Amino acid sequence: MQKSAIRISPFVVERLTRYLIFMQLGGQRGKEWISSDTIAKAMGLTSSTVRQDISHLPTPCGISKKGYDVKRLAAALTDVLGIETVKQAVIVGAGNFGKALFLHEEFLEQGLRIAALFDNDPGLIGIMVGGARIRDVAELDGYAEKNGVDIGIIAVPAEAAQHVADQLVAAGVKGILNLSTCDVRPTGGVPVVHSRLILDILNLSFKMKYNQVNGKTFAVT
Amino acid sequence: MQKSAIRISPFVVERLTRYLIFMQLGGQRGKEWISSDTIAKAMGLTSSTVRQDISHLPTPCGISKKGYDVKRLAAALTDVLGIETVKQAVIVGAGNFGKALFLHEEFLEQGLRIAALFDNDPGLIGIMVGGARIRDVAELDGYAEKNGVDIGIIAVPAEAAQHVADQLVAAGVKGILNLSTCDVRPTGGVPVVHSRLILDILNLSFKMKYNQVNGKTFAVT
Incomplete structure (x- = not known):
């Protein structure tokens, strides 16, 4: 077995879980390919973050200009997240x-x-x-x-x-x-x-108080 | 009104919400003072992170060697998180x-x-x-x-x-x-x-797969 040590932070793991849910929904809608841009836009991330996160997966799931193969990406995420067995x-x-x-x-x-x-x-x-x-x-x-x-x-x-x-x-x-x-x-x-x-409720309350729509750092005055 | 621009990242906000819940429980148990060490240990954080996060609050809530006043800290968190009104x-x-x-x-x-x-x-x-x-x-x-x-x-x-x-x-x-x-x-x-x-379920599955107990960065091999 090939060993390649990849360091994954909890924040990357959290995003990988969101990508999986998104792939599952995309798959249900019959989509076969999806771009890092589409994923990024839906999640309020940059596409370079998405690409970097997905590059952590041991199986390659993307093809230049076509994007990611939805089924293959879902399978790779399922595998890395450990939900392949019930x-x-x-x-x-x-x-x-x-x-x-x-x-x-x-x-x-x-x-x-x-x-x-x-x-x-x-x-x-x-x-x-x-x-x-x-x-x-x-x-x-x-x-x-x-x-x-x-x-x-x-x-x-x-x-x-x-x-x-x-x-x-x-x-x-x-x-x-x-x-x-x-x-x-x-x-x-x-x-x-x-x-x-x-x-989450407290977090929403905070965002409403400061009218924070995106997840960026912002100033409390 | 005094304006002091404090920059708070979403990660700090997330931790502030956890501190509030913890203060509410501490308060219910009749505790009057709590140290940054106690908070840090319960949440798997360092006490310097806790101190730095709480230093963002506009009201001072701590006294050297006694720690934080539980009620005062809960009130300051309630205020900054915007849940003071129903x-x-x-x-x-x-x-x-x-x-x-x-x-x-x-x-x-x-x-x-x-x-x-x-x-x-x-x-x-x-x-x-x-x-x-x-x-x-x-x-x-x-x-x-x-x-x-x-x-x-x-x-x-x-x-x-x-x-x-x-x-x-x-x-x-x-x-x-x-x-x-x-x-x-x-x-x-x-x-x-x-x-x-x-x-959260996917996240748990991942932690179980790699036997990850704390929230640190770790290697997938």
Whole structure:
């Protein structure tokens, strides 16, 4: 196996995820080729950033003057982002948000099968959500082992988030998506991504206050 | 009014939003003072980054050796992020995700009152969600004007997102939170923030593939 060390910053990774979504939509619309200019314009980036980011991918996906092959680029991004195989996920927290995520259709498109929903509230355990029973979080260990659960999704209130993260790690998950507003600490070498829905709202508020339309640096006076 | 031009990059703004959430949680736990070290450790940052970011705020919030006054820092962040007054928001898209967001409790804490839920599906219009009736998107214009709606939240499938963005701008919203996976283009000078729930999943997948625990630059081989 050829080894070529490529250094990718988290900002590049974040842009690669956006390119993939864009390729998936482009592919659905039947487009076969797409230019770095088109991608750049849709994302508010420069085309040289787009070209540089995509040059990090191990497979070449572009042809001069034609642009990028949409299917090939989508496949290369899928590969580098590690979503070529479907992962099993569980959600802990069966409140409104947890239930909605459990029913959300778009996860499977991104290689995530949400297999079960857990809570510790006796008033919720046993209730049916979209054909599945809300399970007792006490069953988490056995369930995760038996079903090869890869990812744990935290959808509990902030004050319970770290405890749930620890429970998920103990149950053997290999990655955590934290949807609570509390930054949980990774334990046992398990990667954590903090979802930013609430932060996005604050970010929008800031942009509205200073009427900031593009993502450029700007002056607060 | 004193004018002091401070340049703040989008990355600083993103961190300021995280500090605010952290202060709110700290405040709930009764903490009065917090050090840049504590903040840095919880967020995987260096304390000099934290100090530099907070030094952008117009109000001084720290005392040497004591750290930052939690309440004062939260107030300064609330002010700079523009959430000191409650904004009225509407959601367009009454699918599972839109309904869940409508019922989500945490928005109001961040100054966002979700006033109404719209859809264009006759099978959904009129159905009650948490005490409110799903409204016809055809009523959006009149509703927004009458109720002083500030923010439009897009929770429709990707292919309908740009059209809904245009409808929201036409109805007079001053900011858009886009929860679809399609990057919508800002029109008429209205700021847009793209939510990254799906991107977060891809990001986690990438981190799991390369076993990346912290946010540092790393090598793909």
